[in-house]
Amino acid sequence: MSVNDLGDGELATSSLLNQxxxxxxxxxxxxxxxxxxxxxxxxxxxxxxxxxxxxVLNRAVxxxxxxxxxxxxxxxxSCPICQDxxxxxxxxxxxxxxxxxxxxxKSTDYKGLYFVLMGSLSPLDGIGPQELGLPIxxxxxxxxxxxxxxxxxxxTVEGEVTAHVLSEMAGRQGIKTTRLAQGVPVGGELxxxxxxxxxxxxxxxxxx
Amino acid sequence: xxxxxxxxxxxxxxxxxxxxxxxxxxxxxxxHGLIAAVHRGSRKQRGANxxxxxxxxxxxxxNGELFTLTHVESQGARHFDLPGMSVVGMYLxxxxxxxxxxxxxxxxxxxxxxxxxxxxxxxxIPCENLLRLFEIKLLEKTGHGLxxxxxxxxxxxxxxxxxxxxxxxxxxxxxxxxxxxxxxLQGTTLIALQSPLEMKHESRGAAKKFMRGMIDQHLGSxxxxxxxxxxxxxxxxxx
Numbered sequence: 001m002s003v004n005d006l007g008d009g010e011l012a013t014s015s016l017l018n019q020x021x022x023x024x025x026x027x028x029x030x031x032x033x034x035x036x037x038x039x040x041x042x043x044x045x046x047x048x049x050x051x052x053x054x055x056v057l058n059r060a061v062x063x064x065x066x067x068x069x070x071x072x073x074x075x076x077x078s079c080p081i082c083q084d085x086x087x088x089x090x091x092x093x094x095x096x097x098x099x100x101x102x103x104x105x106k107s108t109d110y111k112g113l114y115f116v117l118m119g120s121l122s123p124l125d126g127i128g129p130q131e132l133g134l135p136i137x138x139x140x141x142x143x144x145x146x147x148x149x150x151x152x153x154x155x156t157v158e159g160e161v162t163a164h165v166l167s168e169m170a171g172r173q174g175i176k177t178t179r180l181a182q183g184v185p186v187g188g189e190l191x192x193x194x195x196x197x198x199x200x201x202x203x204x205x206x207x208x
Numbered sequence: 209x210x211x212x213x214x215x216x217x218x219x220x221x222x223x224x225x226x227x228x229x230x231x232x233x234x235x236x237x238x239x240h241g242l243i244a245a246v247h248r249g250s251r252k253q254r255g256a257n258x259x260x261x262x263x264x265x266x267x268x269x270x271n272g273e274l275f276t277l278t279h280v281e282s283q284g285a286r287h288f289d290l291p292g293m294s295v296v297g298m299y300l301x302x303x304x305x306x307x308x309x310x311x312x313x314x315x316x317x318x319x320x321x322x323x324x325x326x327x328x329x330x331x332x333i334p335c336e337n338l339l340r341l342f343e344i345k346l347l348e349k350t351g352h353g354l355x356x357x358x359x360x361x362x363x364x365x366x367x368x369x370x371x372x373x374x375x376x377x378x379x380x381x382x383x384x385x386x387x388x389x390x391x392x393l394q395g396t397t398l399i400a401l402q403s404p405l406e407m408k409h410e411s412r413g414a415a416k417k418f419m420r421g422m423i424d425q426h427l428g429s430x431x432x433x434x435x436x437x438x439x440x441x442x443x444x445x446x447x
Contacts, residue, residue, distance in 0.1 A: 121437055124298070125224055157294055161294045
């Protein structure tokens with residue numbers, strides 16, 4: 001019997017432990033080693049934390065769905081942002097991910113509404129207009145008094161294509177679209193900015 | 209020993225996220241056909257996503273089906289920047305990935321792709337005509353060439369005002385009357401498809417319907433997803 005066999009045999013005494021280690025690997029950036037560390041930590045030192053984690057995780061997966069208006073994560077039918085009467089209802093900002101909403105809420109004074117696509121158009125990955133909920137957004141544009149659609153999708157090829165499709169969709173209904181500005185990063189030096197970004201920044205310069 | 213391939217011309221067909229910061233890229237090369245490779249750490253590099261529709265020089269190493277990219281540099285500027293064109297470009301890429309066999313070298317397919325993306329950026333030839341040229345040539349180079357100038361007997365010339373039923377296996381067969389099926393078409397459409405770049409506006413609709421049906425024959429049951437985006441963009445406003 002080799003040393004390796006012994007190691008495996010030891011772990012195999014608890015198949016539940018193995019299952020836990022394997023399950024933890026579904027988290028981003030967690031490989032077998034970190035998963036093992038996490039599992040031992042939870043069982044050895046923090047069983048209370050493990051219990052509450054498993055309860056919250058269970059409830060979150062069961063109860064958190066998408067807001068019927070903006071598709072952001074919420075356990076209610078409509079999210080707090082959509083329900084907030086003080087928000088400006090004539091502007092909708094379209095983003096790719098729920099994390100983008102949190103970023104914009106934290107760093108800007110935007111007071112309008114959102115629409116979360118949960119991705120960007122990528123035909124080769126099987127993500128088309130239906131998957132991004134574009135028909136839902138189109139219906140909203142038709143039924144609500146929207147004046148401006150802010151296209152805050154990523155500056156990747158897929159993000160640009162998505163923004164283009166959205167602008168065509170809004171254009172059909174006569175709604176103005178705006179796109180996030182692209183340019184020199186705050187605190188950055190021109191010398192180290194790539195050519196395309198400089199060109200964009202130069203074209204989009206504004207009165208100072 | 210791991211095989212190393214140095215500085216090959218290539219175009220990226222598709223890049224999808226892999227693990228934390230890498231991507232798996234599908235590259236079209238003339239000497240090695242379609243290859244899939246891991247591009248390590250590429251999502252952390254600024255502008256990594258701009259490799260689509262850009263002529264590249266790439267090096268890779270490894271064995272088996274998934275290689276490791278060791279070097280990527282652009283060989284020139286991106287062929288087009290308009291997002292509207294990128295949708296069309298994605299359609300070309302999807303066709304290549306769906307119709308071309310993996311790792312089978314083809315200078316012809318590479319040259320065809322390069323000339324069509326360059327022309328799309330040039331904006332001088334109508335986009336629809338370029339797409340028909342690409343579809344016809346790609347079918348030809350993947351062993352599904354069309355018979356457009358003769359009937360299925362390979363002798364009788366196509367008559368502009370006659371009606372034909374295109375049989376996928378053998379070619380156009382003259383029939384009595386027109387019908388709604390994708391493979392029933394006028395002689396004028398077949399003649400227009402012989403030189404797609406010069407196609408006039410009036411032939412484009414019928415040519416598109418025919419080519420669409422023909423491509424579907426070779427794709428199997430899974431539809432083309434980029435077509436859905438193009439269709440969504442052309443939708444009429446709701447009443």
